[in-house]
Amino acid sequence: MIGLGKTTLAAVAILSLTGPAFAGEPIKIGALATLEGAFTVLGEDGMRGVRLALEEFGNMAGGHAIELITGSSDATPDSAIRATRKLVEQNGVPILIGPLSGSEGLAVKDYAKTQPNVTFLNGTSAAQDTTLRNAADNFFRFGTDGAQWMAGLGEYVYNEKGYRNLAVLAEDYSFPYTQVFGFLEPFCRLGGKAPADARFWVPIGNKDYSSVIAALPDDVDAIYVALGGADAVNFLTQYEQAGGELPLVGGSITVDQTVLGSKGRTREFVIGTPSAGPISDTWDNAGWQAFVDAYKTQFPDGFPSPSLFAHGYYINTKAALLALDAVDGDLSDGGVKYRAALASLEFETPTGMVRLDERRQAIADIFLTEVIEGPDGGLLNKTIKVIPQVSQTLGVSYEEFLNYGPVSRENPTCG
Amino acid sequence: MDARRLFSGSVSLADLRPATVVTVGLLLVYPAVATDFFIFQIGAYSLILGTIALSLMMLGGYGGMVSLAQLTVAGFAGYLTAILGDNSVGVMGLGWPWWLTIFTAVLGAALFSAVIGAISARTEGIYTIMITLAIAVAFFFFVRQNYALYNGFTGYAGVMPPTLLGINWRDPAPFYYLSLAVAGGFFCAVLYGSRATFGLSLQAIRDNPRRMRALGYNVTLHRIVAYFLAGLIAGSAGVLMVWFNGRISPGSIGVGVVIDILVIAVVGGMRHPIGPFVGAIAFVLLENFAIDLIDRERFNTVIGLAFLLIVLFSPDGLLGLWSQMRSKIRLGKDARASAGRAERDDRHSAGSPKGTYKGT
Numbered sequence: 001m002i003g004l005g006k007t008t009l010a011a012v013a014i015l016s017l018t019g020p021a022f023a024g025e026p027i028k029i030g031a032l033a034t035l036e037g038a039f040t041v042l043g044e045d046g047m048r049g050v051r052l053a054l055e056e057f058g059n060m061a062g063g064h065a066i067e068l069i070t071g072s073s074d075a076t077p078d079s080a081i082r083a084t085r086k087l088v089e090q091n092g093v094p095i096l097i098g099p100l101s102g103s104e105g106l107a108v109k110d111y112a113k114t115q116p117n118v119t120f121l122n123g124t125s126a127a128q129d130t131t132l133r134n135a136a137d138n139f140f141r142f143g144t145d146g147a148q149w150m151a152g153l154g155e156y157v158y159n160e161k162g163y164r165n166l167a168v169l170a171e172d173y174s175f176p177y178t179q180v181f182g183f184l185e186p187f188c189r190l191g192g193k194a195p196a197d198a199r200f201w202v203p204i205g206n207k208d209y210s211s212v213i214a215a216l217p218d219d220v221d222a223i224y225v226a227l228g229g230a231d232a233v234n235f236l237t238q239y240e241q242a243g244g245e246l247p248l249v250g251g252s253i254t255v256d257q258t259v260l261g262s263k264g265r266t267r268e269f270v271i272g273t274p275s276a277g278p279i280s281d282t283w284d285n286a287g288w289q290a291f292v293d294a295y296k297t298q299f300p301d302g303f304p305s306p307s308l309f310a311h312g313y314y315i316n317t318k319a320a321l322l323a324l325d326a327v328d329g330d331l332s333d334g335g336v337k338y339r340a341a342l343a344s345l346e347f348e349t350p351t352g353m354v355r356l357d358e359r360r361q362a363i364a365d366i367f368l369t370e371v372i373e374g375p376d377g378g379l380l381n382k383t384i385k386v387i388p389q390v391s392q393t394l395g396v397s398y399e400e401f402l403n404y405g406p407v408s409r410e411n412p413t414c415g
Numbered sequence: 416m417d418a419r420r421l422f423s424g425s426v427s428l429a430d431l432r433p434a435t436v437v438t439v440g441l442l443l444v445y446p447a448v449a450t451d452f453f454i455f456q457i458g459a460y461s462l463i464l465g466t467i468a469l470s471l472m473m474l475g476g477y478g479g480m481v482s483l484a485q486l487t488v489a490g491f492a493g494y495l496t497a498i499l500g501d502n503s504v505g506v507m508g509l510g511w512p513w514w515l516t517i518f519t520a521v522l523g524a525a526l527f528s529a530v531i532g533a534i535s536a537r538t539e540g541i542y543t544i545m546i547t548l549a550i551a552v553a554f555f556f557f558v559r560q561n562y563a564l565y566n567g568f569t570g571y572a573g574v575m576p577p578t579l580l581g582i583n584w585r586d587p588a589p590f591y592y593l594s595l596a597v598a599g600g601f602f603c604a605v606l607y608g609s610r611a612t613f614g615l616s617l618q619a620i621r622d623n624p625r626r627m628r629a630l631g632y633n634v635t636l637h638r639i640v641a642y643f644l645a646g647l648i649a650g651s652a653g654v655l656m657v658w659f660n661g662r663i664s665p666g667s668i669g670v671g672v673v674i675d676i677l678v679i680a681v682v683g684g685m686r687h688p689i690g691p692f693v694g695a696i697a698f699v700l701l702e703n704f705a706i707d708l709i710d711r712e713r714f715n716t717v718i719g720l721a722f723l724l725i726v727l728f729s730p731d732g733l734l735g736l737w738s739q740m741r742s743k744i745r746l747g748k749d750a751r752a753s754a755g756r757a758e759r760d761d762r763h764s765a766g767s768p769k770g771t772y773k774g775t
Contacts, residue, residue, distance in 0.1 A: 035714075072706055072714070076667070077570075077662060078662070078667050079666070086703050089456070090452040090456075090703070110572060174568075174569065
């Protein structure tokens with residue numbers, strides 16, 4: 001213990017001697033994702049996004065080589081904080097990208113306030129309050145949040161699909177709350193119903209959905225499912241085996257590539273499921289196609305098409321690198337200039353323009369999609385509609401949006 | 416039986432060995448040579464985990480009762496601290512003064528532990544493990560589903576130690592010394608207690624409960640009292656844990672972490688109170704640095720393999736490894752002395768709780 005402590009001390013001493021990074025000296029960037037637990041597959045794809053962006057820049061930004069240091073959490077806030085603290089305080093990264101999951105983001109945002117000289121860029125953590133309430137000045141989110149991802153879906157299933165009564169099945173934490181809120185808010189305003197006793201909240205990592213499936217009401221038009229990773233695969237498989245026949249409406253990570261790419265008998269069953277999110281597999285756009293090609297070339301063992309986790313980590317890493325270019329890699333002032341560059345950054349992503357609002361939260365395009373069978377037999381999300389430049393407050397003013405109240409199991413009531 | 420005789424151990428200054436003095440000295444000067452990260456996240460966290468594992472070692476090593484609910488007890492104290500004291504979530508946070516909060520949290524945890532003891536004390540071996548695991552899992556799901564009192568999945572954040580004597584006790588060095596004081600205090604207490612009448616009768620109950628019952632000892636009551644004392648240790652560590660993280664949520668007391676505590680105690684060694692702390696240091700170092708040693712997708716395999724190898728080559732954990740090494744070195748020097756030591760070791764291990772945890 002003591003020996004290691006001394007080694008670190010020496011290492012830190014050397015680092016602090018060199019102070020401001022000289023040309024050619026590497027800049028450390030930390031990347032934090034869930035490489036353990038129920039979201040492992042999602043975290044691995046997030047890391048692919050980071051590497052994709054670094055590859056695009058040739059591992060150089062602002063005249064400095066980039067040294068990537070990875071950290072792992074298991075989707076609990078505690079583990080995210082421990083991994084973040086290690087990257088920041090032990091490895092000494094001035095820039096950190098992550099985390100992946102909703103409640104982790106809330107915890108890392110709180111931690112960011114204690115490290116004013118370190119710049120935090122979100123991974124794909126999409127809880128609303130990470131940037132909406134009590135935001136940290138040095139926490140930036142170039143990806144959209146879970147409520148933004150649902151833009152247009154509530155109107156679509158009410159008007160086009162004609163659904164009036166829905167059951168809701170979601171994991172019991174901040175990100176699905178945000179998604180359910182974003183989906184139900186317009187749906188219920190139009191007159192749809194999804195009362196509290198038709199909402200089912202399961203823990204992350206739930207394996208057995210038989211009791212939930214048995215309790216699902218019969219008199220609903222469809223089930224809105226907001227589960228992710230292994231949880232979504234488990235539910236879909238079991239619902240199919242139980243002979244479930246209700247149509248589904250998917251959350252952003254329920255019918256994305258991390259689930260559609262998995263083996264199993266859920267295939268025909270999910271075809272036609274509408275969903276919405278920050279990406280669409282079949283978007284006919286040169287930038288998106290180039291992104292998919294780069295992903296496939298660099299990671300032949302990845303998913304058939306990059307998931308929104310690869311996309312989210314890619315965009316945030318790219319933002320970090322672009323801003324480094326803008327300040328010529330100068331972080332010597334504790335990153336003040338760097339964060340100013342980030343705040344005014346506006347750039348073209350594979351999914352359209354992205355810019356930040358005054359709370360450092362992204363405004364970007366959202367895709368309304370439906371699951372189809374692709375030409376090579378794989379399942380894909382087909383673009384139905386692009387909703388341009390969705391803001392975090394979903395079109396209303398900041399003050400008015402706060403009146404909707406924080407996301408929770410019961411918001412909106414929608415009886 | 417009066418209290419003085421019940422807890423009268425036999426410890427004198429003459430027992431102090433040079434190695435002990437050096438270790439204490441190193442622990443005291445550690446913050447002067449280490450970085451904040453090593454003081455706080457490695458040092459203080461090892462001490463906290465070690466203290467929780469110490470309560471398990473005390474029950475398992477001396478009492479023959481392997482309780483998987485010790486982290487749950489610590490978590491209960493942590494939750495009480497957040498509920499009775501202050502937090503930043505806006506749920507509960509009754510704002511009691513700090514001393515009353517800590518007192519109630521630790522006492523509440525000890526009583527909770529005694530209740531667990533009352534439920535499981537009549538069982539042995541694997542059944543104790545199963546009952547306490549069931550309690551741990553039940554408590555985990557309870558706090559996860561309960562929003563009125565425990566605030567569900569989100570749990571509590573912004574739980575901070577009080578600022579006393581002008582010191583912010585959350586700063587790395589003060590928090591380290593606070594953890595060291597708590598850990599050191601309980602370490603000495605357990606060491607002393609193991610030689611006191613109560614500790615000796617607990618070990619006798621471990622080795623042969625039937626005979627002790629025949630001799631007129633109240634076996635169940637002894638075990639429940641042991642659970643209560645272990646609850647004091649785990650509860651105090653739980654208050655430190657919630658201060659360390661600044662937050663507590665169901666993930667802090669999940670099944671994975673419950674097993675971690677067992678791993679720490681077994682890897683360290685269950686025969687001496689220093690074992691859990693050695694195990695905790697090994698665990699925290701691996702948890703933090705395995706990801707730097709190897710491919711990021713395989714680092715949990717390294718952690719698992721390291722623990723597997725330790726337990727495979729030394730059923731008594733790192734402590735056992737240490738005493739093996741020591742006796743080998745002595746063998747080279749003085750074969751006769753070592754033969755005598757081996758004999759003594761044999762006699763020691765005859766008293767170890769073989770049947771209770773080796774089978775797990």
